[in-house]
Amino acid sequence: xxxxxxxxxxxxxxxxxxxxxxxxxxxxxxxxxxxxxxxxxxxxxxxxxxxxxxxxxxxxxxxxxxxxxxxxxxxxxxxxxxxxxxxxxxxxxxxxxxxxxxxxxxxxxxxxxxxxxxxxxxxxxxxxxxxxxxxxxxxxxxxxxxxxxxxxxxxxxxxxxxxxxxxxxxxxxxxxxxxxxxxxxxxxxxxxxxxxxxxxxxxxxxxxxxxxxxxxxxxxxxxxxxxxxxxxxxxxxxxxx
Amino acid sequence: xxxxxxxxxxxxxxxxxxxxxxxxxxxxxxxxxxxxxxxxxxxxxxxxxxxxxxxxxxxxxxxxxxxxxxxxxxxxxxxxxxxxxxxxxxxxxxxxxxxxxxxxxxxxxxxxxxxxxxxxxxxxxxxxxxxxxxxxxxxxxxxxxxxxxxxxxxxxxxxxxxxxxxxxxxxxxxxxxxxxxxxxxxxxxxxxxxxxxxxxxxxxxxxxxxxxxxxxxxxxxxxxxxxxxxxxxxxxxxxxxxxxxxxxxxxxxxxxxxxxxxxxxxxxxxxxxxxxxxxxxxxxxxxxxxxxxxxxxxxxxxxxxxxxxxxxxxxxxxxxxxxxxxxxxxxxxxxxxxxxxxxxxxxxxxxxxxxxxxxxxxxxxxxxxxxxxxxxxxxxxxxxxxxxxxxxxxxxxxxxxxxxxxx
Ligand SMILES: Nc1ncnc2c1ncn2[C@@H]1O[C@H](COP(=O)(O)OP(=O)(O)O)[C@@H](O)[C@H]1O
Ligand SMILES: [Mg+2]
Numbered sequence: 001x002x003x004x005x006x007x008x009x010x011x012x013x014x015x016x017x018x019x020x021x022x023x024x025x026x027x028x029x030x031x032x033x034x035x036x037x038x039x040x041x042x043x044x045x046x047x048x049x050x051x052x053x054x055x056x057x058x059x060x061x062x063x064x065x066x067x068x069x070x071x072x073x074x075x076x077x078x079x080x081x082x083x084x085x086x087x088x089x090x091x092x093x094x095x096x097x098x099x100x101x102x103x104x105x106x107x108x109x110x111x112x113x114x115x116x117x118x119x120x121x122x123x124x125x126x127x128x129x130x131x132x133x134x135x136x137x138x139x140x141x142x143x144x145x146x147x148x149x150x151x152x153x154x155x156x157x158x159x160x161x162x163x164x165x166x167x168x169x170x171x172x173x174x175x176x177x178x179x180x181x182x183x184x185x186x187x188x189x190x191x192x193x194x195x196x197x198x199x200x201x202x203x204x205x206x207x208x209x210x211x212x213x214x215x216x217x218x219x220x221x222x223x224x225x226x227x228x229x230x231x232x233x234x235x236x237x238x239x240x241x
Numbered sequence: 242x243x244x245x246x247x248x249x250x251x252x253x254x255x256x257x258x259x260x261x262x263x264x265x266x267x268x269x270x271x272x273x274x275x276x277x278x279x280x281x282x283x284x285x286x287x288x289x290x291x292x293x294x295x296x297x298x299x300x301x302x303x304x305x306x307x308x309x310x311x312x313x314x315x316x317x318x319x320x321x322x323x324x325x326x327x328x329x330x331x332x333x334x335x336x337x338x339x340x341x342x343x344x345x346x347x348x349x350x351x352x353x354x355x356x357x358x359x360x361x362x363x364x365x366x367x368x369x370x371x372x373x374x375x376x377x378x379x380x381x382x383x384x385x386x387x388x389x390x391x392x393x394x395x396x397x398x399x400x401x402x403x404x405x406x407x408x409x410x411x412x413x414x415x416x417x418x419x420x421x422x423x424x425x426x427x428x429x430x431x432x433x434x435x436x437x438x439x440x441x442x443x444x445x446x447x448x449x450x451x452x453x454x455x456x457x458x459x460x461x462x463x464x465x466x467x468x469x470x471x472x473x474x475x476x477x478x479x480x481x482x483x484x485x486x487x488x489x490x491x492x493x494x495x496x497x498x499x500x501x502x503x504x505x506x507x508x509x510x511x512x513x514x515x516x517x518x519x520x521x522x523x524x525x526x527x528x529x530x531x532x533x534x535x536x537x538x539x540x541x542x543x544x545x546x547x548x549x550x551x552x553x554x555x556x557x558x559x560x561x562x563x564x565x566x567x568x569x570x571x572x573x574x575x576x577x578x579x580x581x582x583x584x585x586x587x588x589x590x591x592x593x594x595x596x597x598x599x600x601x602x603x604x605x606x607x608x609x610x611x612x613x614x615x616x617x618x619x620x621x622x623x624x625x626x627x628x629x630x631x632x633x634x635x636x637x638x639x640x641x642x643x644x645x646x647x648x
Contacts, residue, residue: 078565081563098253109243
C-alpha cells in the first residue's frame with residue numbers, strides 16, 4: 001500500500017532551484033490499477049522515482065506497506081526496490097545481447113534465489129506477461145517492441161513485487177502493440193491482483209486504468225475513479241507484431 | 242549476488258564484445274608473457290652459472306698466488322705471473338689442515354699438444370691422484386694419475402673427451418697412444434667423463450699429467466699455480482679457509498694478513514658473487530618487461546572506463562531492480578580481474594612457450610620457476626584490482642535515475 005503525504009521535490013542546480021513536486025498526497029491500496037496522468041514536464045516521472053524508491057522526496061512522508069521509506073539510505077532503498085517494486089520503462093531497458101531468460105532472471109540474481117527456482121519463476125512471469133514460449137531463449141534484440149516490453153513486464157513481475165510502476169510503457173510502441181501491453185497490465189491486475197501504477201501523458205492510455213490521478217505543475221488537480229474505463233481491444237494477429 | 246552468478250554475469254559481459262576484450266587482454270598477455278620469458282632467461286643464466294660453479298667441485302676452496310683485493314674477487318693478474326705457491330705449501334696444507342677431505346695442488350698452462358699428425362692448443366694440468374675427488378672429475382675409461390705415477394715422474398697423461406675428439410677423432414679409444422707436449426712424449430692412460438660446458442676453460446678440454454712430471458719436464462720449477470682443497474662439508478669451509486690462511490702466512494713470513502701474497506677463494510663466495518650479478522640481470526630484464534605490463538594495465542583501465550560509460554543505462558537498470566553500490570562495484574571489479582587473470586594465464590603459457598623457444602633455438606638456458614609463475618598471477622590479479630578499482634567505483638556511484646535517462 002502506498003501512502004504519501006505532502007511530498008515535495010526540489011532540484012537544486014547551482015543557484016537555481018526548481019520545485020518539481022509541490023505537495024502531493026494520496027493513497028493507493030493493494031490491487032488497484034491507477035494511472036498518473038499529466039502533461040510532459042509536470043513531474044510524473046519525478047513522482048514515480050520517489051514512489052519507486054529510486055529517489056527520496058525533499059519533504060513529506062511516504063509509507064510503503066506501512067514502512068517510512070522517505071529517509072532511507074541508498075542501500076536500504078535498493079533493498080526496498082528489490083523486494084517490493086517492479087519497473088517497466090518507456091525504453092524497455094533490456095540487456096540487448098542477453099537472452100529473454102537472462103533478462104527476466106536478472107532481478108533474482110540480486111535477491112539470491114537458487115538457480116533452479118529462478119528458471120521456474122521466470123517462466124511463470126513470462127507466461128503472465130504473455131510472451132509465447134518460443135521466444136524465451138531468443139536474444140532480446142531479436143524481438144519486436146511489443147515483445148520486448150512484455151519481457152520487461154516479466155522482469156518487473158519476477159520478484160513478485162507488491163507494486164509495478166510503468167513509466168510511459170506504450171510511449172515507444174505503435175498503437176496496436178501499445179494495446180497489447182495495456183491488455184497485459186489489465187490481465188495482471190484482474191487475474192493476479194498486482195497493484196499497477198501506470199504513468200502516461202495520454203488520456204487515452206490513462207483511461208485503461210480504474211483510477212486516474214491527474215497532475216499538473218507538481219500538484220494533483222484531479223484524483224477520481226475512471227468512469228469511462230477502456231478495455232484493450234485485441235486481435236490475435238497482433239500478437240506476432 | 243552469489244559467486245557462481247557473479248562469475249557467469251562477468252563472463253557474459255566480457256563476451257559481449259569479444260574483439261575488444263581480446264585486444265585488452267592481449268596487453269596483459271604480452272606483459273605477463275614477457276615478464277615470464279625475461280625472468281626465465283635471467284634465472285636460467287643464474288642456474289647455469291651456479292651449476293657450472295658447482296661442477297668444478299663441491300665444498301671447494303682454491304688457493305691461488307697473488308693478493309686478494311676484495312671478497313670473492315679473483316685477480317687474474319696474480320695468476321700465472323706471481324709464483325708464490327710451492328709444492329711445500331701444498332704438503333704443509335695436506336699435513337696440517339685436518340678438516341680437509343682432499344688436497345690437490347696443480348700446475349697448469351696452455352700448450353700445443355700434438356698426436357700423430359693432429360694438434361690442438363689446450364690446458365695442460367699437472368696434478369696428483371686426489372684431483373678427481375677434489376674437482377669432481379670422473380674417469381670414463383682407463384685410470385687417472387696415481388700416486389705411483391707422481392712419485393716416479395711417469396710420463397703418462399689423462400685427456401678430456403674434447404681433447405680426445407680433437408686429437409684422435411670422435412669417440413675413438415686413445416688409450417695407449419702417445420701425445421707430445423713441449424717436445425716430451427706422454428702415454429695416454431685414461432679419458433675423463435664429459436662434464437658439459439664449452440669454449441675456453443672447458444673442463445672437457447684438458448690434459449692431466451702427474452704434477453712432478455709437469456714440474457720437471459714442462460715448467461722446470463717447483464711452483465704450483467693453484468691448490469684446490471675439498472672440505473668435508475659446507476660448515477667447515479670457513480674454518481679451513483682460516484687454517485690455510487694462517488699456515489701460509491706463517492710459511493711466507495707475512496705478519497699483516499692484508500699483504501698476503503696468495504688468496505684463498507671459497508666456492509660459496511664465487512657462487513654468491515655470480516648469483517648477485519645474475520640476480521641484478523634478472524631484475525633488470527623483469528623490470529623492462531614490467532613496463533609492458535603497466536601499459537597493459539592502463540589498457541584495462543581504459544577499456545573498463547569506456548565500458549562503464551557505454552553501460553550506464555544497464556547500471557541504472559541493475560540499480561533499479563535492486564543492485565546495491567557494492568553489487569555494481571563488485572561486478573566491474575570482477576570483470577577487470579577476470580580479464581587480467583585470464584590474460585595472466587594465457588601470458589604464463591605464452592611466456593613459457595617463448596622461454597622454450599629461446600632455449601631450443603638460441604641455446605640459452607631458461608628456467609621458468611614456480612615463484613615467477615605465482616608472481617605473474619599475483620601481479621596480474623593485482624593489476625585487475627588496481628586498474629579496475631577506479632572504473633568500478635565510478636560505476637557504483639552513478640545515480641540510478643540519471644543512469645536510466647542516459648542516452
Ligand atoms: N535532475 C533534475 N534536475 C533539475 N530538474 C529536473 C531534474 N529532473 C527533472 N527535472 C525537471 O523536473 C520537471 C519534471 O520532470 P519529469 O518528472 O521528468 O516530468 P514528466 O515525467 O512528467 O514529463 C521537468 O521540468 C524537468 O526539467
Ligand atoms: Mg517522464
